[in-house]
Amino acid sequence: MIAWSVCSLPLTVLFYWLSKRINRRRPGLLFSPAVLTPAAVIGVLAVSGLPYEVYIENASILHEMLGVVTVAFAVPLYRNWPILAANWQIIILSLAAGSLVSIIAGVSTTMLVGLGETAAISVIPRSVTMPIAVSLSQAIGGVPSLTAVFCMLTSYAGVFMAPMIIKRCALNRPESIGLMYGMGAHVLGMVKAFERGDLAGSSSTLAVIAGALISVVWVFLLLPAIQMWLA
Numbered sequence: 001m002i003a004w005s006v007c008s009l010p011l012t013v014l015f016y017w018l019s020k021r022i023n024r025r026r027p028g029l030l031f032s033p034a035v036l037t038p039a040a041v042i043g044v045l046a047v048s049g050l051p052y053e054v055y056i057e058n059a060s061i062l063h064e065m066l067g068v069v070t071v072a073f074a075v076p077l078y079r080n081w082p083i084l085a086a087n088w089q090i091i092i093l094s095l096a097a098g099s100l101v102s103i104i105a106g107v108s109t110t111m112l113v114g115l116g117e118t119a120a121i122s123v124i125p126r127s128v129t130m131p132i133a134v135s136l137s138q139a140i141g142g143v144p145s146l147t148a149v150f151c152m153l154t155s156y157a158g159v160f161m162a163p164m165i166i167k168r169c170a171l172n173r174p175e176s177i178g179l180m181y182g183m184g185a186h187v188l189g190m191v192k193a194f195e196r197g198d199l200a201g202s203s204s205t206l207a208v209i210a211g212a213l214i215s216v217v218w219v220f221l222l223l224p225a226i227q228m229w230l231a
Contacts, residue, residue, distance in 0.1 A: 008050075008058035015040040034188055035156065076194075080202040087175065092214070095207060098183040099215040102127035106150070107226055117230045118143060124219055124226070126150040128212045129186045136216060140223055151186065158185030159192050174200035182207025 019036035045055060077084075084091065106123040110116075122142035125133040130151045137147035162181055171177050174197050181189035182204035190208060194201030 008055045009061065011044060012037070012041060012059050012062060034159075038152075074205070076198050076202045077205045080199050083199065084175070084203060084206055091175075091179065091203075091206065092210065094179055095183055095211045096214050096218075099127060099211055099218050102183075103215070103218055103222060103226075107230075111230070119146060120226075120230055122146040123150045124223075125215065126154045127183065127186075128215045129208050132212045132216070136219060140219060155185045155188040159188055162189070162192065175203045178203025178205075179207045183211045 015037045016033050019031075019033040019040070022036060023031050023033060041055070044050070045052060103124055106126050107120045110120040110123045121140060122137055122144075123146075124140065124142065125136040125147055128136060128151070130148060133147050133151050134144040137144045158181070162185065165171070165180065166177060171180070177196055178193045178200035181193040181200070183189075185192065186208055190201060190204040193204035
């Protein structure tokens with residue numbers, strides 16, 4: 001087990017490199033590094049019996065680098081700020097509506113399929129970027145690890161469904177596409193949005209940041225009513 005823990009970081013990097021090579025030959029979400037790398041890591045943890053806490057401790061540098069990457073997204077946001085600022089009202093309204101629908105739909109669906117009150121509380125922050133969602137879940141009495149799973153599922157679903165939604169709704173403005181990716185698929189959506197251009201990526205970055213703040217406000221405004229309904 002000690003050998004597995006020492007190899008946590010190089011194995012993760014190796015899995016990512018291999019998944020990138022596979023994705024070049026087999027384009028698509030199911031063969032993307034965002035899916036293949038976590039699947040490979042889960043497989044190693046299951047086979048080796050290595051606790052997740054030990055793995056994440058040895059591979060923590062990757063988690064720490066996420067903050068650097070997130071800050072770097074501010075550069076294109078700064079370059080396109082005049083365009084985004086000119087449309088701030090519709091942007092805030094869109095993100096507020098998206099966040100509200102996400103919370104209501106998440107809680108309703110969770111209770112409808114019978115996952116229980118704990119899961120219903122944990123699913124509330126699912127449309128917030130994961131670092132904030134996990135902290136928010138803990139603050140409102142949810143299970144952070146369960147919230148992380150809901151966030152990942154939301155990101156994957158958002159990236160998978162986005163191209164179909166863009167085509168069906170005939171979305172052609174990069175701002176709209178970026179906001180949809182950021183609100184619906186978080187950081188993974190930001191990556192896909194940047195593939196469509198600098199303005200789409202900047203809009204997605206703004207959606208992740210502003211959407212998280214708006215969602216926090218919605219959560220604390222709606223939490224008493226949700227708790228009464230669940231009771």
